[in-house]
Amino acid sequence: MALTLKDLINKQIPLNGGHRMCGGCPVPVIVKQVLMSTDHPKIIGNATGCLEVATTIYPYTAWNHPWIHNAFENVAATVSGIEAAHNALSRIGEVPEHNKDAKFIAFAGDGGTYDIGLQSLSGALERGHNMLYVCYDNEGYMNTGIQRSSATPIGANTTTTPIGSESYGKTQSRKDLLSIVAAHHIPYAASTSPHNWMDAMKKSKKAIETQGPTFLLYFAPCIPGWKIPSDVWKKLSETAVKTCFWPLIEFEDGKWSLTGESKLIAEGKMPKIPVEEFLKSQGRFKHLFTDKNKHVIEIIQKDVDKSWNYYKGLAGY
Amino acid sequence: MTETKKGWKDLPIGGNILEAGNSQHYFTGTWRTYKPITDLDKCINCLQCWMFCPDNSIVIKDGKMDGQDYDHCKGCGVCAAICPVKAIDMIKEEK
Numbered sequence: 001m002a003l004t005l006k007d008l009i010n011k012q013i014p015l016n017g018g019h020r021m022c023g024g025c026p027v028p029v030i031v032k033q034v035l036m037s038t039d040h041p042k043i044i045g046n047a048t049g050c051l052e053v054a055t056t057i058y059p060y061t062a063w064n065h066p067w068i069h070n071a072f073e074n075v076a077a078t079v080s081g082i083e084a085a086h087n088a089l090s091r092i093g094e095v096p097e098h099n100k101d102a103k104f105i106a107f108a109g110d111g112g113t114y115d116i117g118l119q120s121l122s123g124a125l126e127r128g129h130n131m132l133y134v135c136y137d138n139e140g141y142m143n144t145g146i147q148r149s150s151a152t153p154i155g156a157n158t159t160t161t162p163i164g165s166e167s168y169g170k171t172q173s174r175k176d177l178l179s180i181v182a183a184h185h186i187p188y189a190a191s192t193s194p195h196n197w198m199d200a201m202k203k204s205k206k207a208i209e210t211q212g213p214t215f216l217l218y219f220a221p222c223i224p225g226w227k228i229p230s231d232v233w234k235k236l237s238e239t240a241v242k243t244c245f246w247p248l249i250e251f252e253d254g255k256w257s258l259t260g261e262s263k264l265i266a267e268g269k270m271p272k273i274p275v276e277e278f279l280k281s282q283g284r285f286k287h288l289f290t291d292k293n294k295h296v297i298e299i300i301q302k303d304v305d306k307s308w309n310y311y312k313g314l315a316g317y
Numbered sequence: 318m319t320e321t322k323k324g325w326k327d328l329p330i331g332g333n334i335l336e337a338g339n340s341q342h343y344f345t346g347t348w349r350t351y352k353p354i355t356d357l358d359k360c361i362n363c364l365q366c367w368m369f370c371p372d373n374s375i376v377i378k379d380g381k382m383d384g385q386d387y388d389h390c391k392g393c394g395v396c397a398a399i400c401p402v403k404a405i406d407m408i409k410e411e412k
Contacts, residue, residue, distance in 0.1 A: 005364040009377045017373040017389030018340035023348060024393030028371040055340070058332065059323075062340040197368050231394035234369055 003201050008036055012064060019055040019062035022223050024230030026194045026237070027051050030136050030218050031107065033197055035065065037204035040103045043082055044068070047075035047112030050143040051136070073116045076124035076133055079106040083129045103208050104131040109220075110151035111141045114175050125184040125213045132207045135177070136218045142225035150175040153245075154303055155296045156284045158225075163287045168296045173303045178217055182251045187212045189251040190259075193219040195237040199248055199260040206252075219246045227283020236281060242270070243278045244308040249315070256314035266317040272308075275301045341389075345372065349392030351407040355384045359404035366396035366405070 014035035015028050027050060035042060044067045046052040052069050055062040070078040083104045089095050095102075108117055113135040121133060140158055141147040148158040152170050157163045161170040181189050188210045192200040200218070207214040219240060221233040228236060238261075240246040247262040257263075264270035276297055279285040288296050329335050360382055367375040367382065374390035376383045385396070397405040 005368060006380065009364060009367055009380065013373050015373070016338035016341050017386065018343040018345055019372075020343075020345065021371060023371075023391030024395055025371050028373075029369055032368075032373075056334075059328075059334055060340040060343050061334045062338060064338040194369075229394075231398040234395065234399050 003037065003198065003205070011036060011039075014042075014064055015055065016062045016064060018060065020057055021050060021054045022230070024223055024233065025050070026220050026233045027136050027138075028055075029194050030134070030200075030220060033194060033200045034105065034107075034132075034134055034204045034208075034216065037201040038103070038208045040101055040208065041099050042066075042103045042105055042208075043079075043086075045070070045075045045079035045082065045104070045106045047106070047108035047117055048072035049109035049112050050138075051107055051109065053143060072112055074120045075106045075108050075112060075117060076131075077120040079104050079131050079133075080124040080127060080129040083131050104129070105208070106131060106133045108133070108135055109143070110135060110137040110139060111149050113137075114150045114177055118180075121181075122184065125181065125186050125215070127213075129213055130211055132204075132214045132216065134216045134218060136220040137177075138220040138222035138225060139174075140222070140225050142222045146225045151177070154300050155279075155288055155293075157287060158284070168287065168293045169284075176307065178215075178249060178251070181215045181217075182256075184213075185254065186214060187253060189215040189217075191217040191219075191247065191249045192259075193237045193241055193246055193248065195234045196241070196248070196260050203250065203259075225284070227286075228281060232281065236278070239273070239278045239281075243273050243275045243304065245275055245278050245304050247308060247311055249311055256311065256316075258311070258315045258317070266312050266315065275304050344388045345391050346386075346388045349387075349390060349410050351392045351394060352387070352410045353385050353390065353392065353394070353397055354406045354408050355382070356404045356406070357382070357384070359402050361402055361404075363401060365399055365401065369395050369399055371395065 015031045042065050044065050046069045139151045140149050146158050147160040155169045157169045190203045192203050219237050221236050223230050241261045248260040250257045258266050265272045362381050372389045374386040394407050397407045
């Protein structure tokens with residue numbers, strides 16, 4: 001199947017309209033990109049989070065796939081259990097022929113992945129289940145009222161790292177989840193961003209078709225959490241990639257590589273723009289553009305450069 | 318939109334939702350402040366708006382873009398912001 005918009009528009013959409021995600025939220029687009037990248041029958045697990053809460057408000061569901069929610073911390077364990085049950089039922093001939101090649105996909109936010117669900121994710125990766133885990137990273141607990149998570153970047157204003165005379169927001173840097181996941185030596189892991197839909201869908205297709213546990217880390221701007229207008233997320237995610245705040249990385253069979261804009265930047269074919277460009281359009285970083293907090297932008301730039309140089313090195317540039 | 322809710326005798330066992338994707342019957346179009354209006358003569362059918370609409374509110378007819386589904390469109394303005402030929406305008410909604 002070719003990934004062209006002309007083909008895709010004729011397929012059934014995985015997540016119907018009428019769900020109650022915020023107007024302009026990129027997460028439904030992420031779901032669309034992941035699930036429409038292949039034609040396999042799919043079973044979806046969802047950790048607690050915006051996506052779970054807002055798409056399944058009783059008596060409605062937006063999902064056109066079999067879907068399960070269990071708890072905040074155990075989506076990886078739930079989906080790996082479904083996969084194991086599917087295998088057991090297949091062995092005794094209880095699974096109909098058209099569902100034999102079903103794929104198992106877990107969706108979770110950064111709270112359910114970086115923090116609360118980390119041990120169940122690690123367990124599922126270690127056991128080697130044939131599943132894809134998708135983390136949409138909006139850099140905080142946005143659904144419960146914008147608390148900091150271990151994915152929140154330095155300097156961000158959240159309700160648990162509030163700005164004030166003594167504070168410029170969060171003081172710690174983000175957790176490098178992709179490296180943690182890759183350290184399980186799984187066959188495929190990647191980071192991607194919904195603005196580059198071709199890159200995202202190619203990675204999703206590869207991740208779904210790869211045998212064994214796979215992982216996708218998606219950039220997901222949050223309208224209320226980042227205090228941005230509802231129509232800018234595509235431009236903003238593009239800026240995040242071009243500033244190398246969010247590099248597009250692929251980890252396949254033990255080898256690291258860069259894709260999309262990040263590859264062009266590493267090869268010197270596209271300029272790397274200062275992280276200030278990414279920060280200035282967001283309300284959560286507004287306080288950094290005062291005389292008192294100017295030095296924090298330098299700290300963020302150093303942090304971004306450190307992580308970018310690390311991944312550039314891994315990819316052999 | 319407001320309907321009488323079912324009692325426990327009418328609900329499916331376990332409170333299951335038996336129809337897939339039935340959120341279609343819930344109209345989020347009432348959230349809208351700005352309404353996208355498409356100039357179909359300007360539209361080049363690149364279908365980018367279909368890919369980036371979070372509410373699946375881009376109507377496709379015979380493989381071509383045919384305006385928005387105002388029952389579900391929340392008026393976020395993503396389609397207007399990304400349209401390469403500026404064929405979509407956001408107009409203040411009038412009740």
